[in-house]
Amino acid sequence: MPDVAEAPLLDIRGLTKNFHVASAKNGNNVLCALDKIDLHVNRGETLGLVGESGCGKSTLARTLLMLERPDEGSFAFDGVDPFTLKGKALLAWRRRVQMVFQDPFASLNSRMTAGEIISEPWLTHRDLYPTAAARAARVRELLMLVGLRASDAGKSPQEFSGGQRQRIGIARALALGPDIIVLDEPVSALDLSVQAQVLNLLNDLQQRLGVAYIFISHDLSVVRHVADRVAVMYLGRIIETGTAEQVFERPRHPYTAALMSASPRLDAVEGRRERIVLRGEMPSPLDPPSGCRFRTRCWKATDLCATTPPLPSSPAGEPDHLAECHHPMELGEDSGRLARAS
């Protein structure tokens, strides 16, 4: 486990990102995709980011990779704000954060060979491996590092299975030697048996190379297995953070509890388990509810929730376990109670 006294590798505070869209029904034309996000990742650890569609996790991923420019907030990567850099300095910083994408079929250009895909980053960063021989050698090393064969360099993506294509994607992400890799649902599109192989690979790489991961996923059992710390997102806000054990064993935010409850469990007896079934669907980000954003689906909502946005609070003894809720789930509260709409 990394030394927590060290300053975090990535420290984000108050990150906000808005998009301008054609006016919505209520006349609003600003879509707030990220609303004052606070996040930090320590060197060599895995932060799990959990949330459903529309919560803003893709926008967050894109902002972390400097594909989007935030409107507000501070972004400190090893003490430096990369958005203030330009030209060569910016290019050098891009090496430190890389991404593995969700869809192993769409994230690789099917007209290039595996070797070309992996070495593509070096075309922009020519000083890393100046000679063709050095590049070819490094491609072979990376292929073997991710569990493929050196002879696979000349094959095109169609000749690989989904799991193998994802390995190519991981090799490409490693090509520039990053400190942080953002993984956007890296195993969702893979079969179960292949999923286990890729997760093992990621674990192995982290132990060998000391790279940090931001692991975005909707699959709670996977996140539980890989993450040191977890952050739960809902409608552009991070509504709960803590260590994996804290968040999974003792969820404080009702949404987190609902997510845990809704995920089907292998060890469940069929039909007998009482589940929290949330009513309704996630509201549109163009028209978020006032006060607490989750109140329209929350069975604990009161008038206070409609008027005042909740501030993060933590239970006694767990100062790092934060949740934004006026009525957080207490220890021992029956989170299995059905909450159905009338």
Next chain:
Amino acid sequence: MTTKTRLSTAPPRLAEDEVVLQVSGLDVDIDTPKGVLRAVNDVSFTAYSGRTIALLGESGCGKSMTAKAIAGLLDPVAHVTGGSVTLAGTDLAALTPRQRLKFAGPELGIVFQDALTALNPVYTVGTQLGEAFRIHHGLSAKTAKAKAVELMGHVGIPQPETRVNSYPHQFSGGMRQRILIAMAVALSPRLLIADEPTTALDVTVQAQIMDLLRSLRAESRMAIVLITHDLALVAEEADTVAVMYAGNVIETGPVREVFAEPHHPYTKGLLDSVPVGAERGDDLTSIAGSPPELHDIPAGCVYQSRCPLATALCRAERPALQATGDGREVACHFWKELAVA
């Protein structure tokens, strides 16, 4: 979402545990650049009223193709070349397309994975829902629309009277899936095939949809064939399971027993690779290798290349599905050894 009233189109309830669908020895071949290959081989299973049978397997195992073969929706390069599919006593394979339309239309409902592509974007939802009534019950457009409104309310879509005139893209993913389900159950079919109905949905919406399916099933006692790769979903929703690998059924039985004590090495391997209860930092047990390509399916047992128990017998002789008691079957020469291990 509990459904309160029964649909006005519902026929008399089926008896409990009646055989609704009997698939025997189904074979499906497809034309490929490498010649004619067998995608589904000798598949047999039974679906009972009021119960859910899950077809469980990873991608490429043939489960979707089996479903399409039952529904008569195979790609033109694929053909049913053997076996029978009996729905409520009638062999579907023997019907002409017109007879199939008349018979299977009301008796068989199918829900696909991606609601956005399964719905026609240029027709309103009401038109599409009413289509079944116009075709099979000969109702007028107006009456069909009224039925559509009733159906939408039945599956939990709020304000159905106004939303019946909306287009598919104006609904969210979960709502669209409800519409698909509504279309499938409009004529109260005896069998509902759900092909990965929740794979494209968020987990909270998934819970709502599975809830809906369960209540619909309880109400009309229809049989559900659930096709999925999600073991946890099978554990929670299905009564029996048929595990498929490389186009063959390799194990069947009640879900609880099969998951508690699998008889086939593949089933066991799958169950072991689910990251439940594994410690952070530990490696997951994974099955080495990957499923065989269609043209590479070996003679003998289809699982031999990845099986820790494989021997010369497995390479020579393909095990047939044999009964192992308690309504379970397995296609493995060494299932007893596995049970002991």
Next chain:
Amino acid sequence: MSPQLPDPQLPPGGRAIAPPSTQAMTLNVVESLPDKKASLFRLLLRDRFATVAAVVLVLVALTAVFGPVLMGDLATKQNLSATNRPPFSLADGWQFFLGSDSLGRSMLARLVVATRTTLSVAVPAVLISLLIGSLWGVWAGYHRGRRETISMRIGDVIMSFPSLLLAVVVLYVFNPSIANIVLILALTRIPIYLRTARAESAELQSRTFVDAARTFGTAPNAIIRRHVIPVVLPTMLTLATLEFCYVMLAESSLSFLGIGIQPPDVSWGLMVAQGRQYLQTAWWLSLFPGLAIVITTVAANMLAAWLRIATDPAQRWRLTLPRKRFIARLSPKEVK
């Protein structure tokens, strides 16, 4: 960096799905073609129609290149004692096998020489409009925003003029030399490539592998060169093959109207025009050049249809299926 809205394909309540299993299955089954060019050739040979079409076009090209040299001055040599001879008789010599025109010139020779003129208008016109239109469209589609809008409006303006009318006007004002004809035909066809290239480029620039390239810090022009153009090129080539037909017909129409190729130069269209007044008596004067136009156009069309499937890696497998009559298919009743 162009602003990106949150992914429009993911509505609330849904997330991206794994590819459907039939697609996965067929992708797995597609052979890895070892040598791309050689295998494209083999693929062509499997399709009878496309092979015939390719052969025809090659013959036409060879005639254009070598024909005039072989014919010498036969095309221009007048023989007033052998005017309007009917075809299919060798009585006057092999050069009159396709008959002769009103000035006694060999139809066969004129046809051959006209091939070169016709192609030397059609091919450069297509190439120029292909190059300009595609590059412009790709650039506009990648950058989106104002650059895209302005480019599209310019394209709309060009398209809103009836191209033939525009050609007539321009060639009437300026003299109808071959170069002018090429230029005006090229100009009027640019929007076709512009719009298609822009549409494909705009779709591509939001693809994940392009995003990946952006995360390395790759410059937009490098992304266009490396990822967009190779994907857009096959569509453009297919389009160019179809455009070739159109340009050839357009040139023929212009020559027919008298403002295209001027005598003593000869093109197929001009030959058709010159034979018009003799249609009742010397039908071969218009028929053979007309036939040449039709055959070339049809061949180009057939090849374009084949090209469309062959150059798309995702569809190419359909061309490699074994031919139907070799598949023995048993009906369900026979098996058991």
